[in-house]
Amino acid sequence: MSLKETINEDMKNAMRSKDTALLGTIRLLQAAIKQKEVDERIDLDDSTIIPIIEKMLKQRNDSIDAFKKAERADLVLKEEFEVSVLKGYMPEQMNLSDVQSVIDDVIKEVGASSMKDMGPVMAKVKEKLAGKADMAAVSKIIKAKLAS
Incomplete structure (x- = not known):
């Protein structure tokens, strides 16, 4: 249905x-x-x-x-x-470790190395995690990973 x-x-x-x-x-x-x-x-x-x-x-x-x-x-x-x-109508949310592994994969795939690459990384991650994770939290994780 x-x-x-x-x-x-x-x-x-x-x-x-x-x-x-x-x-x-x-x-x-x-x-x-x-x-x-x-x-x-x-x-x-x-x-x-x-x-x-x-x-x-x-x-x-x-x-x-x-x-x-x-x-x-x-x-x-x-x-x-x-x-x-x-x-109740949203798909099941992914746990934090799964979200982080998706982010890591996308960062490697895009070849991101600094905050300048935030846009392309976020776009790819949003494509993969739409509705399955809180995108505000995902954005914070990406920023933390790209800033280091």
Whole structure:
């Protein structure tokens, strides 16, 4: 079953069980997917849906930080719930040692030796790890390896 079909089925199940919080989050995700399809006049597959989910996760995490600073625990809980729902649609995350080995392989493949090579390394790594690792953490690891 494709990711799009899974999301659709989960929406139907949330409607049947009258889980309004879950239904709201799934509808937000479906709206973002539909918006991308309409804007670009294409049918999205799993590989193009994952970046949409990643973007939504980043937005929610930024909101959580802002709400914590504003001491709005009610909104923090709502955003954390949405993060947990969205993470359920992401592929399994790779562990740190696997991520580091991919980075090492790419650095050797590209022949990177300094921070000037950050762009090409990051592009190749993003290609291989899209949706499987937190790209902000990956960027920090690459910077540390290229700086030394």
